[in-house]
Amino acid sequence: MLSRVAYTLYWMQRYRERAENTARCMNVNMLLGMDLPYYQEKQWYPMVQISGNEKLFKKRYKEATEENVKEFVTFDRENPNSILSCLSSARENARQVRETITSEMWNELNTMYLFVNEVNHNRKKLSSFYSLYNRITRQCQLVTGIADTTMSRTDAWHFGRLGALLERSDMTTRLLDVKYFMLVPDPEGVGGPHDNIQWSALLRSVSGYEMYRKLWQQIHYLNVVQFLVLDKDFPRSIISCLDRITHSLTDIANDNKNTISKNPLNQVLELHAQMSQLTSKEIINRGLHEYVDYLQQKIIEIDTTIFETFFELRAFPGQTQKQMQES
Amino acid sequence: MHFNDYQPNSQCYDELFDADGKARDCAKVLIERINQLAKGEIQRRQQAAELALLNMGITFTLASDQQGTERIFPFDVVPRIIDAKTWQAIDTGLQQRIRALNLFLQDIYNEQRILKDKVIPREIIESAATFRKECVGLKPPKDIWCHITGTDLIRGADGVYYVLEDNLRCPSGVSYVLENRQIMKRIFPSVFEASHVRPVVDYAEQLACTMQAVAPEGVTDPSMVVLTPGIHNSAYFEHAYLAQQMGIQLVQGGDLVVENKHVYKRMTDGFHPVHVIYRRIDDVFLDPKTFRKDSLIGVPGLMEAYQAGNVTLMNAPGTGVADDKVVYKFVPDMIKYYLGEEALLPNVPTYLCTDDKEREYVLKNLETLVVKSANEAGGYGMLIGPASTAKERKEFAQKIKDNPRNFMAQPVVQLSQVPTLIGNRFEGRHVDLRPYILNRGSEVFVLPGGLTRVALKRGSLVVNSSQGGGSKDTWVLEESAC
16 A cells, blocks of 8 residues: 555554544542542542643643643643644544545544534533543544454555554553553552552453453553453553554565565564563563563564664665655 | 525525525425524534534644634535536536547647647747646646536525636645544434435545546556645645555655656655555646746646656646636637537636627726636736726726736626625525546546635625535435435
């Protein structure tokens, strides 16, 4: 397929996934706040950390109040990771590849963006943040569902899925990292009732609470880490994302035999193999923060190789890079 | 909500009602059904249509997206209806006109017989801004230059259809025809079924067939693309829509590269050849090596590949010379010259400002005439005499004297009207009609229907979307229907 189109599909789904994850996290955080004891301050700043834009937040807002964080994370157009910005980018990307995706997908993305944009302009239409986040999460899932049920499993679908899965793994690492700072600063203090509430919230942030419970009836941080990083069956765990990334890259590689010089597939397989040998205990011993850092680094490397292999402008065979720029 | 108090305008032709205020035969079913609708129902359906268009993203942006203000092109739920016999005459007339225009283009870039025989003054062609010297001596596949045409027709108070303009470059709007139809079927299913309307749904397939038919010689399974300037173009929706409906790729200039006079597209697995390009970029932006050097949306070297016959461009570069508004006057002469026939669809009477006598007439009668620039579109660069101020007329008179070749004038034609939903009532509004014609040599296909553009302002004769116009679905009825 066209490199530009592949690139656009990849980012369309990354942005869509980012909006979905952010909305889900915000809801969980709101609910979590209600369960915390009255003397414990509600934590909103971590939501800024998760979205990865602390500098910008500090520039634009004085305090990490609930109101400010909600504004920044939901509607702020200056924040490229706000839900509205992500939906706008996802939709602009979708517009660029309208002929490649199905009309149903475009309609759904478009309708969702128009709705959130409308709410932003007219706050009277905002009945509650809870229902707004819920609706965004649902409509994002709908886009994924529509893609899965209307698009042929050709490169277009695979590149979109790659974007979504890389974004999803990245988000899971961020969630772990932020919760780590809140929860495990002192390994001795792990396991109190509020910890359990926090770890449950983390599971809910990835819609994983119920599936976790089916495996372990007690919330234990070792099991949570096992579940979110290493569980082969849970669709939002990092290793299961890597599984499907492998599948998509294999399919893409079969269709694109003649170009693959550096294969991102090898990188993914290598990481996957490493992870398959690990236990959550080893991860904690190594330092969760350090390990999560390492995973993020790997995800960035995979993203870069995907870009260089499939998206980047290349010179025509026999033409030098310089000639290409001149023409 | 009903038509009982609808008053057709006696100054012009009403498409749905006769002079006595009775529904025309072709419109009886529609009018009856609308009259039976419950109060508020038609407005509800109008809103449903608008929401559907918004959700489909068939919009244009007024300010930057930062403000998020997007508008749909206004759509009116009352269709324009054309009976089978009337349409048959339009269809035949358009086929004739396209054949003649295509022969003219082939002639003008090759032997120039029509100039040698002095049917058209040579200086008019040579001074045309859209004459492309780069195309001289070219013979595109199957000798087809204008593959896709959107001819603007208007219907006068006499009920006669006239050709107002030939759009032979990159006529847009056909996606509205297709989408309007989809929406009408959804919101008026029973009326639609009872009316026996000819379908327009196969346009994309016809277009794909046309592209296939004009592949470069020796290419049996051509790789075809639609070339768009990008998402900021006001017709981007249409480019994407047509590519999607045909199942071919939508490319931007940067996706294509020319190597050794062959065109390739940049794919994830390397470079693949391209054979037929339905380009929605104006001639002058196509290739910065040949035309405007500052074009960022074109493909360097594309014209060389085209001249070498390795790629087909639709429409061919250079077709604009045939829809120059001054050359327009000579189309009936072309028909006679090339086909030996009388024009079936008449032109609107036209005065050329290059002719001393006619210019004098124009300058004396600016108040009653419409003056148009030779190469402007979208309702720009024109003077509508009856609606103009003395100052505007003075300025235009000067422009005409400075550059008579660039202007022509026509009497004001009272365009026909169709009832249109305005607030809580139906009022007549002026319309034109743009049918779409595909030319693949062996056959000229006319899409039954076309874009009916409607001037939503009371009394206004300007239907362009850039000037506050909207659109309606156009129903061409089956032979048996009425």
